[in-house]
Amino acid sequence: MTQEAWQKHSQWPMVAASLIFLVAYSIQVIADLGPDQSRAIDLIITITWLAFGADYLISLLLAPKKVRWFLRNLHELVILVLPVLRPLRLLRLLTLLKILHRASGNALRGRIITYVIVSAGLLIYAGSLAVLDAEENAAGSNITNFWDALWWSMTTITTVGYGDHYPVTVLGRLVAIGLMIGGITVLGVVTASFASWLIERVKNETVYETEQEDESLRIEISRLASEVARLSAQLESRKS
Amino acid sequence: MTQEAWQKHSQWPMVAASLIFLVAYSIQVIADLGPDQSRAIDLIITITWLAFGADYLISLLLAPKKVRWFLRNLHELVILVLPVLRPLRLLRLLTLLKILHRASGNALRGRIITYVIVSAGLLIYAGSLAVLDAEENAAGSNITNFWDALWWSMTTITTVGYGDHYPVTVLGRLVAIGLMIGGITVLGVVTASFASWLIERVKNETVYETEQEDESLRIEISRLASEVARLSAQLESRKS
Amino acid sequence: MTQEAWQKHSQWPMVAASLIFLVAYSIQVIADLGPDQSRAIDLIITITWLAFGADYLISLLLAPKKVRWFLRNLHELVILVLPVLRPLRLLRLLTLLKILHRASGNALRGRIITYVIVSAGLLIYAGSLAVLDAEENAAGSNITNFWDALWWSMTTITTVGYGDHYPVTVLGRLVAIGLMIGGITVLGVVTASFASWLIERVKNETVYETEQEDESLRIEISRLASEVARLSAQLESRKS
Amino acid sequence: MTQEAWQKHSQWPMVAASLIFLVAYSIQVIADLGPDQSRAIDLIITITWLAFGADYLISLLLAPKKVRWFLRNLHELVILVLPVLRPLRLLRLLTLLKILHRASGNALRGRIITYVIVSAGLLIYAGSLAVLDAEENAAGSNITNFWDALWWSMTTITTVGYGDHYPVTVLGRLVAIGLMIGGITVLGVVTASFASWLIERVKNETVYETEQEDESLRIEISRLASEVARLSAQLESRKS
Numbered sequence: 016m017t018q019e020a021w022q023k024h025s026q027w028p029m030v031a032a033s034l035i036f037l038v039a040y041s042i043q044v045i046a047d048l049g050p051d052q053s054r055a056i057d058l059i060i061t062i063t064w065l066a067f068g069a070d071y072l073i074s075l076l077l078a079p080k081k082v083r084w085f086l087r088n089l090h091e092l093v094i095l096v097l098p099v100l101r102p103l104r105l106l107r108l109l110t111l112l113k114i115l116h117r118a119s120g121n122a123l124r125g126r127i128i129t130y131v132i133v134s135a136g137l138l139i140y141a142g143s144l145a146v147l148d149a150e151e152n153a154a155g156s157n158i159t160n161f162w163d164a165l166w167w168s169m170t171t172i173t174t175v176g177y178g179d180h181y182p183v184t185v186l187g188r189l190v191a192i193g194l195m196i197g198g199i200t201v202l203g204v205v206t207a208s209f210a211s212w213l214i215e216r217v218k219n220e221t222v223y224e225t226e227q228e229d230e231s232l233r234i235e236i237s238r239l240a241s242e243v244a245r246l247s248a249q250l251e252s253r254k255s
Numbered sequence: 256m257t258q259e260a261w262q263k264h265s266q267w268p269m270v271a272a273s274l275i276f277l278v279a280y281s282i283q284v285i286a287d288l289g290p291d292q293s294r295a296i297d298l299i300i301t302i303t304w305l306a307f308g309a310d311y312l313i314s315l316l317l318a319p320k321k322v323r324w325f326l327r328n329l330h331e332l333v334i335l336v337l338p339v340l341r342p343l344r345l346l347r348l349l350t351l352l353k354i355l356h357r358a359s360g361n362a363l364r365g366r367i368i369t370y371v372i373v374s375a376g377l378l379i380y381a382g383s384l385a386v387l388d389a390e391e392n393a394a395g396s397n398i399t400n401f402w403d404a405l406w407w408s409m410t411t412i413t414t415v416g417y418g419d420h421y422p423v424t425v426l427g428r429l430v431a432i433g434l435m436i437g438g439i440t441v442l443g444v445v446t447a448s449f450a451s452w453l454i455e456r457v458k459n460e461t462v463y464e465t466e467q468e469d470e471s472l473r474i475e476i477s478r479l480a481s482e483v484a485r486l487s488a489q490l491e492s493r494k495s
Numbered sequence: 496m497t498q499e500a501w502q503k504h505s506q507w508p509m510v511a512a513s514l515i516f517l518v519a520y521s522i523q524v525i526a527d528l529g530p531d532q533s534r535a536i537d538l539i540i541t542i543t544w545l546a547f548g549a550d551y552l553i554s555l556l557l558a559p560k561k562v563r564w565f566l567r568n569l570h571e572l573v574i575l576v577l578p579v580l581r582p583l584r585l586l587r588l589l590t591l592l593k594i595l596h597r598a599s600g601n602a603l604r605g606r607i608i609t610y611v612i613v614s615a616g617l618l619i620y621a622g623s624l625a626v627l628d629a630e631e632n633a634a635g636s637n638i639t640n641f642w643d644a645l646w647w648s649m650t651t652i653t654t655v656g657y658g659d660h661y662p663v664t665v666l667g668r669l670v671a672i673g674l675m676i677g678g679i680t681v682l683g684v685v686t687a688s689f690a691s692w693l694i695e696r697v698k699n700e701t702v703y704e705t706e707q708e709d710e711s712l713r714i715e716i717s718r719l720a721s722e723v724a725r726l727s728a729q730l731e732s733r734k735s
Numbered sequence: 736m737t738q739e740a741w742q743k744h745s746q747w748p749m750v751a752a753s754l755i756f757l758v759a760y761s762i763q764v765i766a767d768l769g770p771d772q773s774r775a776i777d778l779i780i781t782i783t784w785l786a787f788g789a790d791y792l793i794s795l796l797l798a799p800k801k802v803r804w805f806l807r808n809l810h811e812l813v814i815l816v817l818p819v820l821r822p823l824r825l826l827r828l829l830t831l832l833k834i835l836h837r838a839s840g841n842a843l844r845g846r847i848i849t850y851v852i853v854s855a856g857l858l859i860y861a862g863s864l865a866v867l868d869a870e871e872n873a874a875g876s877n878i879t880n881f882w883d884a885l886w887w888s889m890t891t892i893t894t895v896g897y898g899d900h901y902p903v904t905v906l907g908r909l910v911a912i913g914l915m916i917g918g919i920t921v922l923g924v925v926t927a928s929f930a931s932w933l934i935e936r937v938k939n940e941t942v943y944e945t946e947q948e949d950e951s952l953r954i955e956i957s958r959l960a961s962e963v964a965r966l967s968a969q970l971e972s973r974k975s
Contacts, residue, residue, distance in 0.1 A: 415655075689923050
């Protein structure tokens with residue numbers, strides 16, 4: 016079996032595992048669980064983690080150039096091995112978007128905008144869970160429930176930063192940095208998309224004029240060609 | 256009667272209802288009303304709401320494809336039904352802009368800039384009313400008069416976010432998120448408009464050069480055509 | 496005397512008056528003056544104000560279409576009449592830039608960048624003086640010396656907004672709003688300038704290719720022309 | 736020896752001196768040193784400073800137009816002479832990037848992005864060291880360890896500005912202003928790069944169409960040329 020065939024078959028099961036992880040991780044961080052429930056959730060998360068790990072290993076074994084694939088997918092290994100980077104597993108859901116787009120085949124700009132909106136949404140959700148996980152029980156923390164975490168994520172990704180809530184732990188600050196960089200990227204992409212659209216619209220008029228001039232050149236050459244043809248026919252007739 | 260005809264006739268009355276709602280809602284949120292005045296304002300707001308509702312229902316009934324129109328205008332129904340989204344009814348005033356522009360027919364960039372300025376103004380005003388409505392009587396709130404609400408809206412839409420005022424209720428925070436997204440959009444549009452203008456100005460020189468080269472090509476072909484014509488005339492004269 | 500001639504002659508004296516106003520107003524706001532010194536500074540500011548007023552009146556009287564000029568320069572009247580808008584008189588110094596540029600004749604992008612940097616500098620300086628003037632003696636204010644005011648202006652125009660200093664008076668907040676709008680504009684212009692430069696650089700390669708293709712078309716037509724000429728010469732020689 | 740030859744030879748030693756300075760200065764600011772260690776670090780920093788000074792002097796002496804070189808490199812002298820600007824010596828490491836790029840020869844946009852990421856990283860690191868150096872022992876300061884300084888740098892360069900940490904000394908605020916300006920530039924460059932990429936991608940389709948039309952014009956002319964050639968051959972054959 017080739018790596019490509021494997022990835023085609025594992026695509027949907029992996030999306031399912033991501034969704035299960037999304038729900039289980041959300042419950043673990045947000046809800047106040049009893050010991051039994053907590054163990055059940057832990058089990059579910061472990062199972063999704065094993066699924067991700069199996070997919071990684073099989074992909075590695077099926078890769079035609081194993082060392083190269085290993086180096087290019089180092090980030091996947093890091094996300095798998097470090098428990099701290101657990102929330103990043105949620106970004107796996109972006110493959111869902113890739114599958115959907117492959118089917119539809121939208122225009123470039125529309126595709127980019129969908130991508131940005133969904134990525135920003137996932138980033139905000141994953142960031143909120145991650146910061147709550149890190150700050151919930153920290154001393155001097157001011158992010159202690161999911162709603163505050165979500166609000167803080169929004170003020171961070173938009174670079175507003177009121178300062179009514181902010182992370183105090185190392186992990187929480189790393190999440191914040193991720194959100195800030197995400198926010199700058201989102202702003203850049205939104206602006207660029209709009210600029211591209213506007214420039215295109217304004218240019219269309221100019222292009223129309225140029226096309227008309229090109230058209231007149233084409234007519235001129237066409238007339239020249241028919242003149243030469245007439246000349247040629249004339250010579251022909253005199254020969255006979 | 257077709258839907259289009261209805262919307263053409265209801266345009267101006269709906270703008271009037273929006274303006275009445277604007278004034279009544281502003282008074283209700285900002286002023287300190289006695290019970291009689293409060294009832295009067297409530298009545299006026301209810302009447303404008305009935306007008307909006309009637310317009311919605313008639314538009315729906317007159318639509319050629321009812322289900323499609325219903326799905327595409329779901330946001331209007333949501334704004335009508337949820338009292339919480341009341342401030343969004345102010346955005347109806349943007350139709351005023353649409354009417355004005357249809358009459359004038361400005362250049363694209365000028366139209367966009369007018370649109371952005373008026374939308375941002377409406378957004379700031381509606382956001383200030385909405386946040387004040389939500390926070391005024393909340394525990395631990397620090398936005399308690401209209402002037403503070405307006406100031407807070409400005410610091411939010413520009414993503415400055417001093418943190419001297421910030422919402423503490425769920426509703427107030429949703430208003431804030433709306434303003435942040437609005438702010439990012441405004442920034443993107445301003446930047447894109449300027450970029451489009453600048454790129455056009457810089458390019459004009461280049462286009463001028465290209466046009467001159469095209470001109471020389473045209474002259475060359477024109478000379479060729481007259482040469483062929485001369486040749487043809489020569490043959491003609493020899494025949495006779 | 497025409498309005499144009501007057502404005503040409505009054506240009507430099509008005510720049511001088513602006514500079515004198517700049518120094519006098521700075522001293523008035525920043526320094527701790529005795530009553531005698533205070534009266535002297537008041538006198539100087541009044542004199543520059545009279546100079547601005549005289550220039551306004553004479554320009555109005557010399558205008559060919561007085562009503563139109565009046566309406567188009569309403570902002571100048573407002574700045575002159577309202578003492579609150581005094582700091583905006585500093586923006587008069589931007590004419591200095593206009594004069595300099597008329598002499599040099601730089602490229603568009605370079606001119607825009609100079610303009611933005613100088614405008615931003617003036618805006619920050621004028622904003623700092625204005626906010627200090629407004630907040631210095633206000634109750635609960637936290638901007639009480641020029642250095643704090645300058646620092647606050649920087650955090651506002653860049654939309655950082657730490658919140659360690661913020662205005663509490665109506666006037667101070669209006670200054671803040673002016674700085675925020677200025678900041679968004681500066682950011683937009685910087686981004687647009689860079690985008691324009693980058694797009695031009697990237698395109699140059701493409702344009703080069705297109706030019707080469709155009710060149711080959713030109714050669715083809717040129718060859719065709721010489722062929723026709725040869726043909727024509729041949730016919731000529733056979734006739735003789 | 737020419738200035739160019741000298742700079743080519745001194746390139747790598749200067750990068751080495753910058754790296755040594757980077758490490759020594761980091762230790763000096765971050766670590767809690769005993770008097771002996773402190774003296775050792777001071778010595779190392781002085782040696783790198785002498786190396787920078789010697790490079791500056793030799794470059795000046797070897798310059799063909801000494802006055803012009805002096806004026807154009809005034810910023811280097813200022814950085815060398817003022818101890819306060821010490822952290823800016825770290826920016827020397829950007830030459831490393833210049834060397835690497837000269838070797839590779841990447842595409843323009845890729846080069847700009849590498850440049851921006853490395854510059855932003857250096858700016859954040861140098862800014863964190865500088866602000867810590869300035870604030871560490873100041874009264875009322877809230878930036879007292881390197882990790883807080885780094886976190887503050889990130890919130891400043893992204894213009895988030897929570898306000899949980901902010902500089903209170905003149906020097907610290909100057910560092911902040913540098914970071915803010917850096918942040919605006921980074922945002923501008925990121926947006927512009929993306930806009931340039933997007934515009935190019937969208938345009939490629941249009942260009943493709945134009946090229947096809949140009950192609951049809953080329954075929955038309957080519958056919959015309961062969962027609963003329965046939966005509967010419969005919970005349971030739973009749974002559975014989």
